[in-house]
Amino acid sequence: MAKNPCLLSLFSLVFLATVSLAQRPFFPRAIVIPVSKDFPTSQYVAQLQMGYNLAPLKLVVDVGGPFLWADWASSSQGSTIPCGSLKCSMANPKGCSSGVSNEICDLQFENPVSKLAGSGVLKEDTLAVELIDEPNAGSFLSHVPNFLFSFVPSFLFQGLGNGVNGVLGLGNSRISLPSQLANTFGIPRKFAVCLSSSNGAIISGDTTYDVSRSMMYTPLISPQNGTTQEYYINVKSIKINDRKIPLNTSLLFLDQEVEGGTRISTVVPYTTMKTTIYQPFVDSYLEIAASMGLSRVDPVAPFEACFKVVGSDVVPRVEFVLQSEMVKWRMNAMVKVGDGVMCLGFLDGGLGQGASVVIGGYQLEDNLLEFNLGTSMLGFTSLMGGTGCSSFTRSSRDRDSA
Known part of the structure; x- marks a missing residue:
């Protein structure tokens, strides 16, 4: 699969070479998503790409959020999921309020910052992620087809940082990011979060850390x-x-x-x-x-x-x-x-x-x-004793070149 130069440039900037080789974690098969801190709001923002044109998304990380939701204007168009479908029942186990199978599947959610409740349309589209598959394939851009997310109107974005497109939910639900990545790539249903005042990351999948002891x-x-x-x-x-x-x-x-x-x-x-x-x-x-x-x-x-x-x-x-x-x-x-x-x-x-x-x-x-x-x-x-989150957010490409 071809590498996307924009995404590679992003990761080159985000993942800093700050520690020795012995200090670096090993990712046998994992997804790495860069996270930075928005200081005006103290929110942690992940960067992803979605859709056929790889439209950039800046999403507030909500470790307990049930799914990814993004606004009407900046999200990709995607395909709408009907109410009576299996995918709708995965996302909304309580079922649609109308009970009519051909109606649009809607999801109820809450803005985790403003606590404003609202609803959005369940859709699916392609999500671009960096997959690390060592020791053979290294690091490359891969796609999550039919990724389920919620499409919401932008007035529900009160309290989110400037330029943010939505919220990235990592909660224990069937359509949260870790669950969908595990289903797509066959990786363990687990993820790591390393936050920092500078560079951090979400690491989903099979991971081995030098600090595991x-x-x-x-x-x-x-x-x-x-x-x-x-x-x-x-x-x-x-x-x-x-x-x-x-x-x-x-x-x-x-x-x-x-x-x-x-x-x-x-x-x-x-x-x-x-x-x-x-x-x-x-x-x-x-x-x-x-x-x-x-x-x-x-x-x-x-x-x-x-x-x-x-x-x-x-x-x-x-x-x-x-x-x-x-x-x-x-x-x-x-x-x-x-x-x-x-x-x-x-x-x-x-x-x-x-x-x-x-x-x-x-x-x-x-x-x-x-x-x-x-x-x-x-x-x-x-990781306060000399090893920071930047050492856990570097892709295999950076490690190979160090």
């Missing part, structure tokens, strides 16, 4: 009623400098009404906590920070707790304890907001927040997260 694993959980395609994990307690914060741990459990639990989000900029968890958390953090000699300064919106941090000052460490004391996820806790000023990067989500904790994009940065939908497990490891 340092990865820890925790179950992905969901309510038994199957009402959501989003990803939740069990957090049993929260520790600051190894001190467990005092809170009602029953608040952390996910119930069957999709209340409580800890949800992972690439759309929420910073981790939010329900007020009943946030208040004891921030109180404990302030107490421990004071005991370490950190000086508190005026808050900088949207953060509540800010400090003067000078030189080698050490800040309190925040860890989420998962299924046991041996499985802990260290969070990116502090955000630099000015010269010598850092703020605690956790926000009060209010009493009405559905999930007890929503782990936001900033806390996910410089972490490699592997979502294995076949085993319902999440693998995670920090």
